[in-house]
Amino acid sequence: MKLVYLLTGVSCVFAGMAGAAQVGIASGSATMSFDLNVMLGQTPLSSFNAAFGITETRAQCLSLPGNNPGSTVSWAINPVGTPSPAGRQIQGSNLTIDPTDVLGTWTSGSDSGVFLSGGEQIGFGGMTRWGVNPAFGGGTLLFGDWGLRYSSSRAGTAAGASGNIRSGLVLTSNIDFPNATFADIGNLSILVNGNQMSITGDLLVSDALIALGFPQANLGLDVGDFSLTATLVPAPGAAALLGLGGLIAARRRR
Secondary structure (H helix, E strand, C coil), rough: CCEEEECCCCEEEECCCCCCCCCEEEEEEEEECCCCCHHEEEEEEEEEEECCCCCCHHHHHHCCCCCCCCEEEEECEEECCCCCCCCCCCECCCCCCCCCCCCHHHHCCCECCCCEECCCEEEEEEEEEECCCCHCCEEEEEEEEEEECCCCCCCECCCCCCCCHHHHHEEEEEECCCCEEEEEEEEEEEEEEEEEEEEEEEECCCCCHHHHCCCHCCCCEEEEEEEEEEEECCHHHHHHHHHHHHHHHHHHHH
């Protein structure tokens, strides 16, 4: 059986996972592909010169040589309790959802525009390092220690004057400025097939980048693509309820 349903600006497909039990994230990976011509051409940024995983300290992310990351970077999804090197804020994954209604059961965070804190998230490792144009003071900016969170108040709303519609999913950066709204996810597609979930969409410039000096007109600008794949497992609470249900049924049979 395949169930297809549409939300405002969101395409969702559900196929084959039995019931409506809550599921959590077991493993997976996330990929960000930047359109560097756009990202560097209309912002204070002048270069994308390095990308790191979850083991480097903040000081190392600032000081290690550039490693020519290109325009596409990928990292593994982090379980809860993943350690943070000095100066880092590695994000764990605490999301549990009904796979037939992913956004409807994704607990929303507290949204102040520039910051989105709390709620449930999918955390994935990694750090990106960007050079700042000398005309804007030069130096280096770090974005990373990512958390994919949900803001119900953003869902279906336009991002600035761009005309691009936000899905409510927001990519937060948690280095130096924790909970900062780095990018909204637009043109969102969610596919659940068996125990696999994929999330894809566009990276839209969000409020925290505007607060750092990006032109106000760039709010909602499409600067690349986002994709995430995750393996789903029964959430601990759901598994316990399933076990309890089986025990009750067995007792009734007796």
